[in-house]
Structure formats: C-alpha cells, structure tokens
Amino acid sequence: MFTYEKLELPRLGLRGLEAGLSEEEQAIQDATHRFALEVMRPIGRKLDRMTPEEVVAEGSPLHDYMAQMNAAGILDLGALAEMSNEQKARVFPLIFEELGWGDSGLAIATLASSIPAFTAHSTGDPEIIERFGSLPGCWLATQPERGSDVVDMDASEVHETTQQSKGNLLARKDGDEYVISGQSSAWVSYAPLAHTAMAYLPCDYGDGFYKEGEQGMHHVGILIPLDLPGVSRGKPLDKIGQRPLPQGEVFFDEVRVPAKYAIATGDAAIPQMMATLTFANMEMAATFTGVARSAFDLALEYVHERKQGGTAIINHQSVQVRTFDLWQRVEAARGLTQRVFNYNYSDSGPHLLASVTSKTYVTKTAFEVASEALQLFGGNGLTREYPIEKIMRDARASMIEDGENNILCIKGMRWLSRWYQDQHGLDV
Template sequence: MFAFEKVELPVLGLRGLEADLSEEERAIQENVHRFARDVMRPIGKKLDAMSPEEVIAEGSPLHDYMAQMYASGILDLGALDSMSDLEKSRIFPIIFEELGWGDSGLAIATLASAIPAFTAHTTGDPEIIERFGSLPGCWLATQPDKGSEVVDMDASNVHPGGQQNKGNIGVRKEGNEYVINGQSSAWVSYGPLAQTAMAYLPCDYGEGTFKEGTQGLNWVGVLIPLDQPGVSRGKPLDKIGQRPLPQGEIFFDNVRIPEKFAIATGEKAIGQMMATLTFANMEMAATFTGVARAAFEHALEYVHERKQGGTAIINHQSVQTRIFSLWQKVEAARALSHRVFSYNYSAHGPHLLASVTSKTFVTDTTFQVASDALQLFGGNGLTKEYPMEKLMRDARAAMIEDGENTILGLKGVTWLSCWYQDKAGISV
C-alpha cells in the first residue's frame, strides 16, 4: 500500500509517466528534444509546404537539416553500436520518440538514409565500411508489382497453388559480379538523394529465380553504390503525408556490382531482411509514439486556450473525457513500444513478432490520436495555421510505411500459430 500525507500534483516527464532516468539518459533526452524543437519542427513545417522537387533541390532546408543532424552526433553509429543491449533498449526509444515528436518525415529520412551505412558497419569488413559506412543511402525494398508482399520473403503467406511475385527488379549472378535490372517503387525513402542502397532482391544464381519445387524465390542482399553506370531516378513522389521525407523511383539498367557487395545470399538474405524489418518496425513504433504525443500536447494546450460556452473548453466534461482518452492512448502506445525494445534486446529477442506487434498497434493508435485531437480543434484543425492536419497526414502514412499493417499482422499471427503448434506438439 501507499501512504500519502497530502495529495500532490503528478510529476510528469517529457514522456508522461516517466520513471527515473539516469543522468546520461536525461541528458540525451534533453539534447534530442532541443534539436527536435529548434531544428526539426521549423524545418519540417517549411518542407511540408514545398513541392517534392523543391524539397530535394539545391538550397532546400532539407540539406540544412541533414547537415545539422550529422553535426549533432545524435545518431553517431559508432557510439550507438558500442552501447550495451540494456543501454540500447532504454536509450533508442528515447531518441526515436523525440525525433518523431519533432517531425516524423525528417525522422524517417534520417533513419532510412542510415540503413546502408549501419548495415556496412555490421559486416565488420573494412573495405565495405570504407565504401558504404559514411554515405547517405536508402533501403530499397518495395517495387511497383511487389509492395507489402516484400515482408513475406519466406512465402509463408502465399496463396495455395500460387507463387511469390518476382517483382520488377531482378538480379543475376555472372562470374564474380551481380547484374541488376529493373525499377523500384516510388516509395523508396530518401531514394531521390541517396548515394547508396541496401536492397534484398530476387536472384538467379544460374538455376532460375524460383527455388525448385517451392513457391518461394531465391534472394540476395546487396549494397549498391548509386553512382554506377546504369542507375537513374524518377521524379520525387508527391504524397499527402511526411512530405519532408523525399521518396522516389530508382532504375537499374545492367548495373554491375562486385560479388563482395553481396552481404547475404539465399536463406541468409531472408534472415538479414527480417532482421532489418525487425529493427525498422521497432523504431517506427517509438517514432510514432512521438507523433501521438505531439498531437496530444497540441490538443491539451488548445483546450485550455479556446473558449466556447463562456469558458475554456477544457471545463466541458465531453472535452475532459476526450483529452483523457488521448492521454491513455499515448501512454499505452509508449508502454508497448518500450516493452518491445526490452524484449528485442533481451536474451529472448529479437523477433519480428515483437516488432510488428508494436508497429501496427502504435501507428494505428497514433492515427486515432491525431484524428481525435484534430476534432477538438473543430474547423481550426483543418487549416494549415494549426499543426493538427499535418500530424494526421503524417500519421496516416505510417499505417502503410515499412509494411502495411494488415500484412504485418498476418506475419505476426503466423509466428503466433507456429509457436503454439510447437508448444502443443500439434500440426494443423
């Protein structure tokens, strides 16, 4: 039992019901929060009003943002990689939530552009690290005819009697080189500006693209320099949400890369792709917890300022009920996000089941929070004078980004069923 001599006001941190942080954790949080407030929000607002071509043009505020982000050391790959798993489980969600609170499009631009460099560092190969470890890149996953199906690399959700879609990019092995042909979808994050790409693609090693007698494809994971002959790009994508995040098509015409740039082949490529998706989904949950928190905070401020019926609208019980519901949803999203970080960095993790659980729940919840918060603004919420319509647009994109939520849920329940069948000693 607890004992109160008197009832005090709650002590709340930047992240609401925040238990004690270490001195280092609080310093990191405050540093990233300042960056998010002073750099990300103003630049994100400017970029949101610009055309996709203006966003990537020379002199765009996006370039200023990326320069300031790199100079800040917030995502210093060497420093982050040197942390213990326990430190990562606590500090990563702090960083990602603050970045999402600042601007989700810029947050995703930062993280997506770092995937090839991060992957290069995990190889431990000095030559690979030298070539890819410090350049902005992209994660080349989706293709025009192969969208969210890309998360089903092992073909466990392919319709009976069907086969995986080969998609629009093919790779074939020729001697000590890989030859790449085709095009990505227009949804490649940071694709218009990336200098490198991390891609997991169907591959013909000499016996065809499909595994003999199966529904599945042969795969390869390759790091691709995008300054190679045969690489070209389409127009940057015009979209409703996360407009500060440039996305666009990349085309490959007999692009040749050395065998050494293939970091994973066959079944190992499937494992590497799932590992990347596991981290990306976990990161998405923390980032969009920040978006939900931003929507809640704007609504909380507004209902104390806006007067209707002769009083600030916070004094109306219907508004009080809705504000508390927003608070609950943000806290629930954060709790699940943190639980998954703890699991994935524990002896039991990481696993895609954990990450899709948080990604799908948090992004669905964030869209609900943003929509309900906008409702409290009334007509003002629909105008660009207030931040709510942007937050709702940004949140909506996240329900498709890094795997459409329904497809991710199917992968999750597949793992749940497999776990249960193994535990129960049955097969259905």
C-alpha cells in the first residue's frame, strides 16, 4: 500500500511520468531538448514553407541544421556504439523523442542520412569505415514498382499464383563488381543531398533473379558511393508532411560498385534488410512519441488560453476529458516504445515483431493525437498561424514511411502466427 500525508502536485518530467533519470541521462535529455527547441523548431517551420528545390539549394537552412546537429554531437556514432545494451535501451528513446518533439522531418533527415555510416561502422572494416563512415547518405530500398514488396522481401504475402515484382532497380554480380541499373522510388529520404547509399536490391548472382521454384528473389545489401559514374538524381519530391525532409529518385546507368562494398549477400541479404527495418521501426516509434507529445503540449497550452462560454475552455468538462485522453495516449505510446527498446536490447531480442508493434501503434497514435489536438484549437487549428496543422501533416506521413502500416501489421501478425503454430505443433 501507499500512504500520503498530503497529496501534492505530481512531479512530471519532460516525458511526463518519468521515474527518475540518471545524471548522465538528464544531461543528454536537457541538451537534446534545448537543441530541439532552439534549433530544430525554428528551422523546421521555415523549411516547411519552402519549395522542395529551395529546401535542398545551397544556403538553405537545412544545411545549417545538419551542421549544427553534427557540432552538437547529439548523435555521436562512436560514443553511442560504446554504450552497453542497457544504456542504449534507455538513451536512444530519450534522444529520439526529443528530436521528434523538435521536428520529425529533420529528425528523420538525421536518422536516414546516417544509415550508411552506421552500417559501415558495424562492419568493423577499416576500408569501409574510411569510405562510408562519415558521409551523409540515404537508405535506398523502395522502387516505383516495389513499395510494400520491399517490406515483404521474404515474399510471404505474394499472391499464390504469381511471383514478386522484379522492380526497376537491379544488381548483377560481375566478377569482383556489382553492376547496378535502373531507378529508386522518389521516396528515398535525403537522396537529393546524399553522398552514399545503403541499398537493398534484387540481385542476379549468375543464375537469375528468382530463387528456383520460389516466389521471391535473391537480394544484395550494398553500400554505394553516389559519386560513381552513371549515378544521377531526380527532382526533389513535393509532399504534404515532413517537408523539411528532402526526398527524390536516384538513377543508375550500369554503375559498377566494388564487390567489397556488399555487406550482405545471398541468403544473408534479407535478414540484414529486416535487421535495418527492425532498428528503423523502433526509432520511428520513439520519434513519433515525440511528435504526439508536441501536439499534446500545444493543446494543453491552448486550452488554458482560449476563452469560450465565459471561461478558459479547460474549465469545460468535455475539454478536460478530451485533453486527458491525449495525455493518456502519449503515455501509452511512450510506454510501448520503451518496452520495445528494452526487449530489442535484451537477450530475447531483437525482433521485427517488436519494432513493428511499436511503429504502427505509435505513428497511428501520433496522427490521432495531432488531429484531436487540432480539434481543440477550433478554426485556429486549421490556419498556418498555429503550428498544430504542421504537426498533423508530419504525423500523417509517418503511417506510410518506413513501411506502410497495414503491410507492417500483416508481417507482424505473420510472425505471431508462426510463433503460435510453433508453440502448439500446428501447420495451418
């Protein structure tokens, strides 16, 4: 039982019901929050109003953001890699929630552009680290005719009468090189400014693209320098949410890449791609917990300012219930996210099932919280004078980004069903 002498006001942290951070965690949270507030928010709002061409142009505030992000050392890959799994499970969600609270498009620009460098460091190979370890890059997986099929790389959801679509960007092994031809989708984050790509492509190792008698294909996971002859870019994409995050196509015309840069080949390629998705989906959950929190914070402020019915609208009971509902959802999203980080960094994890569970739930929650928060703003919420409409547009994009939520749920349920069947000796 608990006992109270007097029921005081609750002690809440930036992340609501925070049960105590260590001194080091508190310092990381404070520094990241300050950066989110003072750097990300103003730059994100500016970029949101600019055209995609202006966002990537020389002198754009995006470059200023990337430079300040690097200088702040918030995502020091070396330091983060040295942490224990227990530290990673606590510190990563702390950092990404603050970045998402600041500006989700910029948070994803940082994350997506660091994937090739992260991957290079994880190989431990000095030559690969030297070539890719410090350059901004992109994660190049989707193609015009391979969107959700990328999430379903192991082809478990392909219609029984057919094979998986071959797509528009293919690799072919040729001696000690891979030859790459075709184009990515227009959705590759940071592609307009990337120097490198971590690409996952259907691959012909010498006996065709399709695995014999199967619906799926062989793949390769390969790091590609984007300054090689034959690489070109499309126009930056115009979209409704996360506008500070530049995106665009990358075209490849018989581009020859040293075979040494292939980090996952043959049967290892699909699990490696899923490992990247497992990490990215988990980070999406933390980032969009921050987005949901930013919508709640704005709503909480507004309901104490706006007067209707003769009083601040927070004094109306229905507004109290609606605002409390937002608070509960943010707390639930954060709780699930932390549980997934704990699981993925435990001896039981990591697993895609865990990350998909958090990504799909949290991004949907972020959109619902932003939409309901906008409702509390009334007509003001629809104007560009108030930041809530931007947060709603940003959250909307997250339900398609990093795997569309429905296909992710299908893959999640497939893993749950496989686990159930294994437990019960079934094969249905």
